[in-house]
Amino acid sequence: MYGQGMSLRFGVLGLLAEEPLHGYEVKTRFEEMLGGTWKVNIGSVYQVLQRLERDGLVEATGDRGDRGRQAYRATVAGISGLTEWLEDPDSQPQLLREDFYVRLLLLGRQPNGHLARLLDRQRRVYLQRMRDLADQEKIARERGRPQVALLFKGGQLHTEAELKFLDAVVDEMGKE
The missing domain is CATH 1.10.10.10 (Winged helix-like DNA-binding domain superfamily/Winged helix DNA-binding domain)
Incomplete structure (x- = not known):
């Protein structure tokens, strides 16, 4: 709405x-x-x-x-x-409108190895984000802010899903 x-x-x-x-x-x-x-x-x-x-x-x-x-x-x-x-539930998340997805689609059209490099760099970014979010969650819990800790936990779960998506892209690339 x-x-x-x-x-x-x-x-x-x-x-x-x-x-x-x-x-x-x-x-x-x-x-x-x-x-x-x-x-x-x-x-x-x-x-x-x-x-x-x-x-x-x-x-x-x-x-x-x-x-x-x-x-x-x-x-x-x-x-x-x-x-x-x-x-009102969030019925239209913007997940598919991120810059990464546009890069992924454009690089997937290129014959050289740019896509593999992007995936490797993106994986490192996500892994660092996971560490940062885990640290922030711990700090929030130590400060007695469980709702903020849940925000960081949600971020970790989203990032985990992004990592799984990268794995799926790599698997799909291996089939080509």
Whole structure:
């Protein structure tokens, strides 16, 4: 139902449904919520806030903090829209729109060994990602942040699937 790329929009809305915040607080809390895996440009946060306000999903509180920053809060319509989005399953993952797949298809059309080199380099990237995600999961658990640890565990499982896909590509190449 919702377009892709809505995570930041609804992440901001979700934080504002918890309590009124100004833009920099939204940025900081969003990044903390995701365990530092997604760094957000403050300009993007303010663009999202402007669109949410334009759409009637958030409103300015009229309360400016000690630095003159405008705080925002979710409206009733915003909370309703957030609830609907939270309950809507992700029916169109972007998995097949990654750059790697385009490279794979283009290099597969070339007669030289570029594809094998790409697969080898990609495998090393995925293996390093697995190590990094495992380290991050451990740190999150040690800090008592089980939900963030699950985010890193999910990343590991996705990366494991990518490694299996590379194996399937290599197997298929061996048949040619």
